[in-house]
Amino acid sequence: MTTTSETKRGGTRVGVQKFGTFISNMVLPNIAAFIAWGLITALFIETGWLPLLGIDATWVQQLGGWSSDPDVTNTGLVGPMITYLLPLLIANTGGRMVYGVRGGVVGTIATMGVIVGAGIPMFLGAMIVGPGAAWVMKKVDALWAGKIRAGFEMLVDNFSGGIVGAGLAVVAFFVIAPAVTAISSFLETVVSWLVETSLLPLASIFVEPGKILFLNNAINHGVFTPLGTVEAERNGQSILFLIEANPGPGLGLLLAFAVFGVGLLRASAPGAILIQFVGGIHEIYFPYVLAKPLLVVAVIAGGASGVLTNVIFQSGLRAPASPGSIIAILAQTPPGSFVGVILSVIISAAVSFLVASIIIRASRKTDLAAVAAGDTALADAVAKNAANKGRDSQVGSLLSTSGGDAAATSTVEPQNTAAVSAPITSIVFACDAGMGSSAMGATVMRNKIKKAGIEGVTVVNQAIANLDGSADLVITQRELTPRATEKSPNSLHYSVDNFMGSPKYDEVVALLESQKASK
Template structure:
């Protein structure tokens, strides 16, 4: 058996991916809380669904934090959740990423200083102070590591954590809160300027290519979600939630492949549409764009069209739509924005379809000849662009032909062999959710069908790898980062989490291992 490792490539791209993963890693695990806040807002605020339907009982007013009686003051759920709950969850998650539970606790304490000192939703402050305070606590603990007398460990740990947390909370209140408030106000001013000047569609020039480079989670949940949540708290909705999450551009590209594509790209596109548009897993269309890099122009044109439509109709969402499914988007759309939001999806899909159709048809003859000759040019193009994250099994068959070493029982083209039994397999991706979860499901089904027992298959974010896995499977572009996090594990690079031929070879290796144990 071999491990398939890509050529070592560090540099700016890997560094940006790491930073983006860290930022989005603080928000993604807490998306359910954002959605909960959005649902509560949509139902109970004065302009929410229940009051608009004539249901304005006292309990609705209490939950929404409003009252028709000027003498009655209701805190409700909406305000406290966005002011305290969401930032503190982000801070705790960021602190845990740096220094485990202890870091999460100290980071949360320190972030309270930013929240109270600023008086506004402090998402940016939570992203800075949470992991920052955890790092400080980690350095403080190093000062007396191994020097504490037996029996005094708990006393020292509790008081040192409390003292550091309290000190950082005061520091954050007086120094960090004003600075972060100024930054937040500046960013808000920039966004407002772009909206008023109708320049916000230009964001698609950076957003759409960034998505293809595995920065989609960082862009959406690291930038737009915090800024959009603050705007939604003030106005009831935000256009920022739809800049990256709009499924229209991907839908248009996949429709163009369904009609004008050739070979497996055309055959797999209809199934990919269902996963992308309804399931909300946008990354399924990335291999299609990378097979023809010019299609990034279609994605940009479609994305800009969707943003412009929302600017014109002044439409947006109440809370993040995650995943970016049309179902999630409609669920978070306020009553007055349905027309704009729906048209933004339709128009963006239409524009991306038209641009993609021209690009695909311009090379159709050449593609047909390549398919007839058994050429792997399309698959090779995906491998060279090395940022794909496809989902459909038929696309996986194509991508599997893109080159790279594969498992072949005990054969070792690169001279490496199995060094320990395989009992745990981890599928790792950027966020540890959609794509890796789907790959883990495919592998579990294959292992179960083969009658192999005693092998666990789970999915994780690369940042959460702890070195305990026997085998780590990642998308090719992310393998280097996985190797850094789990250097003692065996690593396998695949082009497609949903259907790589290497899965069958891993199963064959497990069967050989099983037979050898008998």
């Protein structure tokens, strides 16, 4: 009975992880567009930086969409970007995730229906219609797969895509747009009620544990970014951008370890502070909480106090701060919110530090004894963090570069060894989102290949969902290797734990050198 319950919980967790990853992966690749929109908004709208500095030339008014000249009909960049560009990018990304380029095109066509039908920024609609339309197109194509006469493939593909896209756009206009508008209005009403009743800080009770366990990107980019962007377009700023992205709670926690911690947890904390607070990689502090689960109380208290500060000062950001670095946060802070935003970071860090210090000091004697006995709490917590997320984690590699060998390197042998004899000209580092840890691993590998004097080998990073089987060698975090093998079965696969410093990289370089010598 216990085994069945555990299996069910594990299956549920994996399902939630996959759903959260899918949602966040529609937004994450497009964060640069959100930031661009935020910068344009911050500079050019009527209450933006340039008008406040007295720079209100016609071109500024045109770009901001508030020109006082009756002959100027330019609507500016701010409105069209949030109404059309951002939702269509999300829809295209979601469609591509389901059915490649064809799915992205059809998903984008269909999403125009929900955008025009709603008349408001349709992020939620784009997340539903984009991948949904791609799925429909995939099923329609399957109906006549292998039955089209040679020479008619392009004709059928183009017209079927156009017909399905047009039909779904009409359905989205009349059916989906009203439903999603109602859902969006309800969610906005709930958020407004929480703000007005000062209950929004209670969100930290769910947000902070959710971040630490496995849903940090899904919470921020899948929920708060879409809702916050709509609110920012209407009010010029949104507090929702700071609920998850505030670096204060993590800063306070790491400071407590730097002052009162013991062993590797204390030694690695200063480097982790720089990575978390300045670099904006909040995941760096998750293993510290997992090493002492009671510390979740500290980050909840810190997060809630930060949100409460922003509620009191009615402060927020113009656009998402991604990554959650203090630099990114200040760059997206409107002039009237600097006091509230800065205080929210300071107060949340102070509260988190105070609560964490009490918890850490209470177990100091036990921790010292564990260190003397060869404690591996941080390494175990890093492994647990990766297991909780169900995907790759760059935390182990970052902590190992900031204070010690936090995570052991994988000893997993390469998968699909039959592919070893094939010439290797393309190497792909694959992770869940195709950014972050895999990008750093690709950089390390490129440097090693360059240093070895090997030419003609490309090294790139991408999401596992985008693997198309063309890579000669694929490197992934070991929990992701089965998925990567399924997506690219003919490739040689290497599994690693540490994207920043695995000895497997030297094996790959040696393999490339032997390949070069045999020519």
